[in-house]
Structures are given as structure tokens and as C-alpha cells.
Amino acid sequence: MRKVLLILAVIFAVIGILFTVLPMGTIAFLPLGVAVILSVIAIIKSVDKQKNFPKWVLIVSIVAVLVVAGKQLFIKDKVAVDQQFKKEKIEKQQEAKKDLEGLE
């Protein structure tokens, strides 16, 4: 039982860390939340000598939760300045002007 809990906690923690690195936003809370819960249960189910590993899984998961929360609070979503897209818009407008003059 303890082993199953630990394996699942590690899997969810890894998924959570991946989501933290990727721009998945708050969705990373889901696997990380599960990892935290499972690692806490694993700590409870472990004897004193075996508590070290689940504690590390818990610590890593909590750090990842804090990173996700920090990213959400302090990093504002921005659109890159895309010169090519800007140029395309201008060209489309010039082309449209020609087409409209052809219609008149």
C-alpha cells in the first residue's frame, strides 16, 4: 500500500513539475495537489526510518506549487512583438485599398 502510494505520488509530482515548466498555468495545481495528498498519506503510513523519501516528494511538490502560484501572481501574460505579423497587416491593408478601388 505504502509503495503504491509512493509510486503514484512520484508520478503525479513529475507530471506536476512538467506542467510547471510548460506554460500550463493553474492546471499544474491538479497533479501537484494529488502528489501532495499522496505523499502526506505515504508519510503517515511509513515507519520513522522510511519517512525520508515521501518527505522529499512532498517538499518538491510544495515548491512546485509555490512556483506555479508565483508565476500566476507575478508574471503577466504578454504577446511578443511580432514584426512579421505587423508587416502582414500593413500589406493586407494596402492590398485591400487596391481591391476596393477596383470595385468603385
Added chain:
Amino acid sequence: MRKSLIIILTLFVVYGQSFAQIRPNEKLVYAASYNMSGLMTQLAQVSMETSILRTTKKSYLHLSLSAETFSKWDSFFKIRDLYESYVNPVTLKPSLYNRSIYEGGYYKTEKYIFNLDGKSINSTAQVKRFPISKQVVRIGANSVDAVTLIYKLRTVNFNALRVGQVLPMIMIFDDKEFKVYIKYLGVQTISTSVFGRKTCFKLSISANSNKLKGRDRNLIWMTDDARKVPVLIQFSIPVGTGELKLVSER
């Protein structure tokens, strides 16, 4: 004769309030979020802009709608979409429609020139590097492109409608005409980041196509004032659900 007169009068009351409420040099910016496992994740910025384009003989209202993914998403799934329409500034009758989309490696351009007869468009389209396809598509007298439809919606006098009343509109998209049904769901006060708490017209949009899903799951809240600014849009499409929230306006 009497029936026709009633229809004309109804249309005048509903659509004829004032076309002038779509002003030039307006810019509305939205944050688009997509529902991933029950959590809304911000994906892109959508901008709706208006300006005047002057040719040698006429002036057109240029309606533009662009979507760009936030930079954090660009490496994974880059979106650079541009939809624009050139319309009569008073009647909002479209003359030209452009669509240029780039979505994660897929790109397509499309152009409709609305012919003066009002019954057809010259459509030019190209998908990726495939050959350009040109065709003349027959359309109804009241058919409009997707961008014009959004702006036309803002000219409707919702105060003249009953709650639950449905307004049909015809949209041309991908060279096909679709019937779009706008259902007026009454007024609702909602919290917005730009206007604070605001009373809005609540509308449900459905279409006789598989592009929109569910009943009353595609909703728009527009401010209950002369400008009718769309402040919140919730959508349900075959690949999921999401929303657009107004984040700035000019």
C-alpha cells in the same frame, strides 16, 4: 402589403436604432482562455479594432479582429490570426473580407469581394502551399462575413426585443452560408475588469453548423449602453470550451 410593412417596421426598430455606434479608432482587447481539465488557462490575446480607410472615391470602416498567442505559448502552438472586413460606415454592408490564419503550422488565407449586385462574392482562398482556388459564390442579400456579424450585433436595439426572442442572421464562412441565431436572454449585471459592475445584455448564439456546440452555451454579454461593448464571451466548440474577457478598451 400590411405584413411586409410590419416586417419592415420591425427590422427598422431592431436594427435601425443607430449604425453610428460603431465608431472608428476603437480598440477592444480581450484575454482568451481555454478550459483545460476544468481550469481556465490564458492562451491568447484577441484585439478588435476599427479605423477608417479612405480610397480615392469612398471611405470604408475597417473592422479588424486579430488573435495572437501569449509569448509563453508561441514555442508550442503559435497562433497569428487576422480577420478583417471593410464595410460601409453607415449601413455596415461589407465590401471586402480578408482572413489570414496561422495556427500551429497550419495556414490559410481567404478573401471575399462582395460584388455590387449584392448577390455574389468573388472568393479567393489558399491553404498552405496548395494552389489558389477562385470561385464565385452566390449569397443572400443580407449575408455578411464573420467580422461584420459581430459588429452588426452591436447595432441591434435589444430593448425592442422580448426575452427569449430569436434574431436570425446569415453569415458566410468557408464559402458557405450559415444561419446564425441570436437569442436575447435579458439583462444581467456582471463584474468586469474594465467597467466594474455593469448591466449587460445577455445573448446566446447558435448556428446550423457543427462549429458551435450545445444549447445556450455560446454566450455574449454586451454593455447595456449605446456602445454595446462585448465584455464577456463564453464559447463551446467541438474541441472544448473557453472564454474571452475584455481587459482594455479605447
